[in-house]
Amino acid sequence: MDGPPAAHRFASTAAPTGWPPWPPYASRVLDSVKTEVHGDVVITYGRYVGRFKDAAPGRRTFTVWYERVYAKRDGKWQYLSHRTVDGPNYEKD
Numbered sequence: 001m002d003g004p005p006a007a008h009r010f011a012s013t014a015a016p017t018g019w020p021p022w023p024p025y026a027s028r029v030l031d032s033v034k035t036e037v038h039g040d041v042v043i044t045y046g047r048y049v050g051r052f053k054d055a056a057p058g059r060r061t062f063t064v065w066y067e068r069v070y071a072k073r074d075g076k077w078q079y080l081s082h083r084t085v086d087g088p089n090y091e092k093d
Helices: none
Strands: 025-038 041-052 063-072 075-090
Touching: 041 075
Parallel strands: none
Antiparallel strands: 025 041, 041 063, 063 075
16 A cells, blocks of 8 residues: 555554553544645544543543544554544533
8 A cells, every 4th residue: 555544544443552442432433533644644633522431420421632643664554643632521411
C-alpha cells in the first residue's frame, strides 16, 4: 500500500499495543473525524461520544475532541500520539 489506510482505520477505538485496555465503555462512537496526510505523517482529529457501563449519575455519557498522530516507519503505520483537545465533557443523565 503506497498511501495511508482509510481515515476510519486511523480513528481506531482499540488501545495501542502495549497500552492498558480502555475503560469499560458500554459504547464509544467516533464522529466528525478528519484526516490530514503529510507524506509519511498522518494527523487525525475528531470527536468521540462515550458511555461507561458503570458510572455515577452525571458521569456516564461524555464527549471528547482529540488529535492523533501516526507515522509510516519501516513500511508500517505506527500510532505515535493522542492529545485531548477538549473534554471530557459530561452530559446530564
